[in-house]
Amino acid sequence: MTNAEVVALLVVRVVLGVIMIAHGFNHWRGGGKIEGTARWFGGLGLRHGTLQAWMSVLTEIGAGALLILGLFTPLACAAVISVMLVAGLLAHRTNGFFVFKDGYEYVLMLAAISLALGVLGPGKVSVDHAADIEVTGWAGGGIALGVAVAATAGLLAVFWRPERPAKAAEASVSEPAGQEAG
Numbered sequence: 001m002t003n004a005e006v007v008a009l010l011v012v013r014v015v016l017g018v019i020m021i022a023h024g025f026n027h028w029r030g031g032g033k034i035e036g037t038a039r040w041f042g043g044l045g046l047r048h049g050t051l052q053a054w055m056s057v058l059t060e061i062g063a064g065a066l067l068i069l070g071l072f073t074p075l076a077c078a079a080v081i082s083v084m085l086v087a088g089l090l091a092h093r094t095n096g097f098f099v100f101k102d103g104y105e106y107v108l109m110l111a112a113i114s115l116a117l118g119v120l121g122p123g124k125v126s127v128d129h130a131a132d133i134e135v136t137g138w139a140g141g142g143i144a145l146g147v148a149v150a151a152t153a154g155l156l157a158v159f160w161r162p163e164r165p166a167k168a169a170e171a172s173v174s175e176p177a178g179q180e181a182g
Contacts, residue, residue, distance in 0.1 A: 013117065052159065059082075081145065
């Protein structure tokens, strides 16, 4: 591996890690804090919004820290891919591709970078390399993608219960404005 490749992998890892930490911190302390994040997740059809909010915070900050360290890199990449799959499927898919229309462009890019990093590995400036636990190539990419898809499928199977359009329309017709069903 050339010095340029070592530096390139370090830059990608650190930037992606910082982005993920910032994203998790924003879910925790930004705008609506955990309560607002929980309401947003609930609005996407995820049950137990507060649990989802905290799990996203821990996953994003944890994955970001692991990426910066270059520790358990395929698993850190899996965490990023899974978070981006959930975001892409539940929050951005129906808005089309472009990020300026709240589409899935950004989450797709972060997931693709994570998958590529899973394949390429963390590079020589990493805890994985120093501890001789580096997993790269098809194995690293397979772990990153496989764990991400399994985690996403599990999360959606257990927690995602979107409101049915007919039920939502029926509720809005049968309830007077400003009152909630009791």
